[in-house]
Amino acid sequence: MAGFIGRRILWGALVLLLVAVITFFLSRVVPADPAAFLAGQNASEETVARIRAEHGLDQPMLLQFRDYATGLVQGDLGESIRTRRPVAQDMAQFLPATLELLLVSFAAYLVLSLSLAILAVRRPGGAMDGAVRLFTMLGTGIPVFWLGMALQFVFYYKLQWFPLGARFPIREIAPPEVTGFLLVDCLIAGNPGAFVSALQYIALPALTVVLNLLAVGTRMSRAALLAERERLYVRTARGKGLSPRQVLFGHMLRNALSPILTVTTIQFGYLLSWVILVEVIFDWPGIGLYAFQSFQVFDYSPVIALALVSTFGFVVLNLLADLLYPVIDPRVEAVTS
Amino acid sequence: MKLRVLSALFPTVLAICAAPVQAQSTFVYADTSEPSTIDPAKANANWEFTITRNVFDRLVNFDLDDPAVLEPALATEWSQDGTTWTFKLREGVTFHDGTPFDSADVKASLDRLKELGRGQSYLVSGISEVAAPDPATVVITTEAPNVYLAGNLARIEIASDEDIANHDEAWFGENANGTGPYKFVSWTRGTQIELARNTEWWGSFPEGVFDRVLVRVVADGQNRAQGVEGGTYDMANFIPLDDAMRIVEREGFHKVEGNNLWAWPAIYLNVNLAPTDNIDFRSALVKAFDYEAIKAFNQGLGTIPRGPVPAWFPGSPEADMPEIKTDVEGAKADLAASGLGGATMKCVIPNTVTEFRFSATVLQAAAQQIGVTVEIEEAPFVEAITAIKENRSNCFILGNANLSPNDATKFFAAHYLEGGFFNAGKFRDQELEDLIAAMPAEQDEAKRAEMLAKAAQIVVDSHYIIWAARPTTVVVEPDRIGGYRIDPAEYVNIRFWEIHAVE
Amino acid sequence: MLEVENLTVSFSGRDGRAVAVDGISFSVAAGETFVIIGESGSGKSLTGMAIAGLAPEGARVGGAIRFDGQDVVGLPDARMRRVRGRQIGIVYQDPLGALNPVHTVGDQIAEALRVHGLARGREAMARAVSLLERVRIPDPARVARSYPHQISGGMRQRAVIAMAVACNPKLLIADEPTTALDVTIKAQVLDLLRDLKAELSLTTLLITHDMGVVAEVADRILVMYAGTVVEVGPAASLMDRPAHPYTSVLLASAMMAEAPPQTALTVVPGGTPPLGAMPEGCRFHPRCPRATARCRAEVPVLRGVGGGQAACHHPLVETPEDAL
């Protein structure tokens, strides 16, 4: 078990290194000069050269990478040219907002895809099944950025049901920052009104992320549940006098969870990318928006950091998933030993 | 029916759940980007000036309605004597942290600006020495006589010499202690900067001025437009023209119209790369270009430029210059003269601005009419300007706004003189270099106007630039708000100390 | 205690209704072991499931099933659930598939008690362990903590039986409880069923196509062919002197079970006809060595033959009327 985790961590570290190398050199082949941006318009050539030297941008690429990698090992993600602060500091600041959106979206994704699958699977081929399929297909068919803008247009602009672009009502005082997770901070502050406000703000961005993933998620969950329905233990459970609901929640769901987990792990990658995109659409102050704005001015370090953090998240998620399989299904303990 | 009840009920329920605690007298401004820095010596983008302009003061301000007129600010009197400028300072002014303001602050700020060489330091590049003979007097010596110095100082913010002595660059990057109308309160990265009104300010505020200002970062233009329209934001920096024109037609909104753009867009032609190195060829492109198409795109707002300097700029020669009009026959003749009929040219243009993209396609269509092929490639700004500077592109597209209220030489230096950052096509003309160098030293206003006219004509005659349009700027102001004025010397501007609520 | 009257189970398919169980009637007395035999696809399981109120989705159940005097056909599921598992215990063929792989054996047995409110929490678990002991599982506490894949096939089947009898049901429906087991285990499980029957005074409805099993436990036997009852009667007389040609063929094939499969095939050539294409007259006539023109035209009805009843125009045993 420990050996398995150790191997996986080593493997994860390797992947991270690879991502670091690739993103670093990719960012360096872009023929643009961040020093010129940093110096500002109208700056003299000397100023630009001086800034280039200050940031080591005049060094040969391999040397630059050595310096970057050395820093990376010590937890130094470099410096952002745009915000003029250490990237690690910026990431620490923006990460909670992203994580909050990610976790809320993820929870919504799980709940929605499972609920819809359960609805659909009641009568396969029935009207509800069709309706669920149509709804989820629509969500997937519409590109995320478009969907985000459409939701915003309808629910903010037209109906005024949901607020726009922020995490909290702008003119109000947000609860003191403790965890950086606004929803949690609202609860810590003992302010349910603020909590509801924060939920309203996260609703549209999260929905945008989730709607796109719902079709695949629901279809997979539906298929998994449908397969479970045919299994003999379902008949046994019914034979004991369990209601269909008890059979579903007490027996089928847990069995269906393994295939659902597999799909979910894959979906999580998309989830992550959509969260980043959605942050840009909704001005959600997370690491995605941070990296995007940096990217626009050729500020490389935040972009590389984003790639590293996402990869790290993905590696951790996969490890978690592998550790979860045997918990869900006692038959697969062999994998980890 | 059920749905209608629900949709009526839903917002009410939400409203009850999240009972808003609206702070009184808060102005929310949606800006386009987050500042990189709020250091007055480094700030160089309009979204950075949003903070610095309101937190710091300058020695002088200029009248937005007439940029030729300078108004007292931290200096109450000023005069030029050859290479020496003397400023008498306002007394009794204090910084937000309570320390008093005097000549040492001015000296330290200007010295720091020159030393760092960043931000707007180009505006003070001619200064050789700053002296503070007594707390209420500053004497600035310039390398050559410079009539424009006071005007250019209307863009230079003054920080405290104690801060400069006690804090490093990083501190200035995210802290601001000025003498200005608003105090810097906090900066929530990625979200907003909060300012509070400085009730001790030496100047006067209008009735209904806001006590609290929130500058939000809203990168997407659509979001800013919807946010202003929906009342989430009171005003916004740059709302796309289509949206602005639509919103101002709605009840509860009006438009503030004005001039601040010199050209938008301007197409720069590379004078060092074939075929645009040929002046007749460039002339053919200028004549072939369809100016009416851009004007229509701008919903008919604005004028077609006749040269680089707009008519409303102090001392502009524009009124006496001939119109530039589409002339396909003339273009064909010029092309024949160049001997480059059927040539192909490449345009790497910035991909960020719709108008840039549109003007590139107009150029393409115009060139096709005379048998010239234009290949368009879109790239990020820095990449695009690098491409033309490295002779990989025949043209570049840019928006032009001025950088100084009354000094055109700074604009010329940046765009048409050797080494200018925006001189993308590497244009060079010795006569122009000499004229621009000589202008600040000329004391006679009429003679300076003559020189400016000559300089403008040289650029026109070189056919280096196609000035596609000079649109009017439209800003959306809700009826509940007043006091916004367009700054003729800045692409976008907001003076929070002039903004106020309207009953 | 169980009376089945004119039971039909049908499915609506693409080409009309397919009748899988076609109007069968029988009754089971308290305490008896009643066996339904027949080839695969003859409708045995459907009959058993219909009694338990678990006919598959899309099946239409007609007729009457009186359990303890109450007709359970058309009973709402909520009411039927109080009977199922509590009054009627069910054992299925495949003990591995019949157990949920992600719950422990003990949990699954305890659940039967919990759902009918007979025990809660720890007590339910303790009773699950004693139930496992009752079905002769060695080290029941350990097995209770095990997952189904961790114990042997025989043990799993015992566990399933323990689950079925957990609530002391009156009726035990066992659908091919021994089919998947090897010979020695099969014998043990049959022994167990027999013992439990005595201990708990169970009425047992045993479904099988294994004649060997029948001989050991049956009090009465019902033979099904293509959804109909072809013969029913006391076990001893039916096995000694089958009246219906199909029954005799089944018995012959059972006796030749040791022989190579080809031999068995020659004894009962062909198979159950497809639901959509039932032969006219006697459904068995295409395969019957005694078939006549009458058999092809006229559907035989159940009538008293020998010790029981058979549906055949030309029974192998004299009818009481014939004997007269």
Ligand SMILES: Nc1ncnc2c1ncn2[C@@H]1O[C@H](COP(=O)(O)OP(=O)(O)OP(=O)(O)O)[C@@H](O)[C@H]1O
């Ligand atoms: N859900 C269903 N839909 C359609 N037809 C079905 C369904 N379930 C069973 N049948 C049909 O009903 C008939 C009887 O099935 P049943 O399972 O009762 O047979 P059986 O006698 O138990 O056979 P075996 O010995 O193979 O278990 C079969 O022909 C089968 O094809």
Ligand code: SF4
């Ligand atoms: S009725 Fe005829 S065909 Fe049917 S079993 Fe009897 S003899 Fe055979």
Ligand SMILES: [Mg+2]
């Ligand atoms: Mg069966």
